Amino acid sequence: MTPLTRTRPADGTSADVLVVGGGITGAAIAYEAASRGLDVVLVEKDDFGGATSAATGKLIHGGLRYLKQLEVGLVRESLAERRTLSVIAPNLVSPIAMVLPGAGLVERAGLTAYDLLSLDRNRVADRSKRIPRHRSLSSDDLASLGLPDLPSPVLFHDAMMLSPERLTLAFLRSAVAHGARVANGVRVDALLGGPQRAVGARVVDELEGGTTEITAGVVVNATGAWAQELVGAPAPRVRSEGIYLVTRQITPTMVLTVTPHGHFSFAPWRGHSLIGPTETPYEGPVSQWRLTRAAIETFVERINAASLLPVALSMDDVVAAYGGLRPLTESAGADTYRASRAAELVDHARDGREGLVSATGGKYTTSRAFAQHAVDAVAAKLGRRIAPSTTARVPLAGCDVPDLPAAIAATAARHPGLAADTVDLVVRHYGTDAEAVLALAESDPALAKRATADGEPLATVAWAARHEMPRSLADILLRRTGIGTLGDPGDVLGREAARIAGEVLGWSPARQAAEWRDARRAVSLPVD
The missing domain is CATH 1.10.8 (Helicase, Ruva Protein; domain 3)
Structure with missing residues (x-):
């Protein structure tokens, strides 16, 4: 058992890599770097996995809708990582069946491509992780799934996390097992160095008090929606807000609803239904965003108006709700629904500032693969030859459950x-x-x-x-x-x-x- 142990930053702390941000992106980068022999410190100003990393629909998926945007590479990478995560965290990631109503020729062609892009999906030892091809459903099939008659329904599979919070912790524990030093409640007050080079950060320990300096060969900015604030860049004009509702169970099988301006799903989760996401542009400061009752009520109205299921939700059906701001890439525009979910590693040397990279965009599913790419780039910046990556095949801490x-x-x-x-x-x-x-x-x-x-x-x-x-x-x-x-x-x-x-x-x-x-x-x- 690998416990999480808080390593309080002390004067003179140094590392090859300082990761700022303890969400899934920072956790995966810390694990990747530490497992390949780099000395890593990670600091998180609040709690690990406490922002966007927890505000997910819990799906580990290829992203069927990205095929419409011709992001074939992202879909292929996502489908490969769906299998990888089911191998390295089999207790936390499992297949889930879902029904897409109203499937026309375009949707069926997309699902065929989805299957073809994941031909290696069943190269897993645990038979419970195997995923079948998509198929059309009859009325009898729908009844067996506990669903009413739906138009032109198709059944396909992706995967779902029982708990993204615990999966993020598993990455962090794996980083700690390889020597990474991690601390929550530690805020970066300022980056060290001049405008031409970052050499670390001055940090404030919000739990135990005190300010100290951490020096590092490379600083990785993995702060998600706060990425621009850390490096002093102009904030994007618009960000993407997504919220989810936990309600009484509506259906025992996941059902998608697709509209011209977004999509949401009813997913069975822990005896309830998880409904979401919304896709709402947000133009205010990140620090001022919060989930409001009005946003929840508006979403309930939208669900009742758009859902193909015979459901009439009220606020009395909602037992919990959560949300956050998605960390889109620098190139994302005002149309947040169609903005790419591809990850991007920004090397600030392009702006004349060495020693600093920002990990932006991305989706939970591809965090491990993105971390592998990011650490390759970090090692090159350090001028270091590091060990090959093993994170795609070695179970995460606490996750060695082969069957x-x-x-x-x-x-x-x-x-x-x-x-x-x-x-x-x-x-x-x-x-x-x-x-x-x-x-x-x-x-x-x-x-x-x-x-x-x-x-x-x-x-x-x-x-x-x-x-x-x-x-x-x-x-x-x-x-x-x-x-x-x-x-x-x-x-x-x-x-x-x-x-x-x-x-x-x-x-x-x-x-x-x-x-x-x-x-x-x-x-x-x-x-x-």
């Missing part, structure tokens, strides 16, 4: 006193660490208590507090466990989670109460 169904069955047999859904969820969330988490649940009735309807135990709170570097109860509920991602767990469970975490982290009763107040606001729907 997921067999692992779940064997773990359930070893823990007959625990509910089957609890064992299933814990194995999928924690992989090879599941035994230790379940042992915690068995050690104390308070830790065995179910915190969610699908069986997540409060033992996951204790595990997070002990091993996963949370700064707050909100970190635990939203980005270490899945308890808060399903909405407000209620006052009794929230207070108990604060007590469990507080006993490990040394929080006073007053601090525990304050942590729950703050966390409850974070997991609840906005009131305005």
